[in-house]
Amino acid sequence: MVRTFHIPGRPTKPKPDDLQDVSSSIRHPDIIRTGITATREGEWAILTVVKDNVSIPLIEVGMEYERFPVIYQKEFDKLPIARPAYPSLGE
Numbered sequence: 001m002v003r004t005f006h007i008p009g010r011p012t013k014p015k016p017d018d019l020q021d022v023s024s025s026i027r028h029p030d031i032i033r034t035g036i037t038a039t040r041e042g043e044w045a046i047l048t049v050v051k052d053n054v055s056i057p058l059i060e061v062g063m064e065y066e067r068f069p070v071i072y073q074k075e076f077d078k079l080p081i082a083r084p085a086y087p088s089l090g091e
Contacts, residue, residue, distance in 0.1 A: 006037060006047065006071050006073050007040065008037045008038040008039065008040065008045075009038050009039060009040045009041055009042040010038070010042050010085075010086070011038045011042050011043075011044060012041075012042035012043065013044075015036070015044055016044060016068075019036055019044055019046070019068065020036060022046065022067070022068065023035060023036050023046045023047075026046065026048065026061060028048075028058055028060065028061055030050050030051050030054040030058060031048050031049070031050055031058070031061070032049045032050065032051060032075055033048075033049045034046060034047060034048050034049070035047040035049075037071055039069055039071065043069060044068060044069075045068055045069040045070065045071050046068050046069070046070050046071065047071045047073060048061065048070060048071070048072055048073070049073050049074075049075055050072055050073070050074060050075065051074075051075055052074050052075050054074075056072040056074075057070065057072055058072070
């Protein structure tokens with residue numbers, strides 16, 4: 001089975017001050033961890049890593065946190081390797 005993971009776009013505006021607090025406040029039995037990311041279009045979003053056997057999206061989470069997009073990612077056996085985001089720009 002091939003697994004894909006979210007590839008964020010470059011943020012188009014500064015991160016909202018309360019995004020970290022919102023991300024940290026998410027509680028659901030099927031969510032393993034949360035974080036902050038951007039959509040492919042560059043809009044700030046909440047990243048939720050869910051258990052492998054969970055059907056997504058989680059309606060309760062999407063309804064409660066509708067101020068920000070919610071990106072769902074299934075749990076990986078191995079984490080992806082981090083690489084520079086924009087090497088041509090020195091990042």
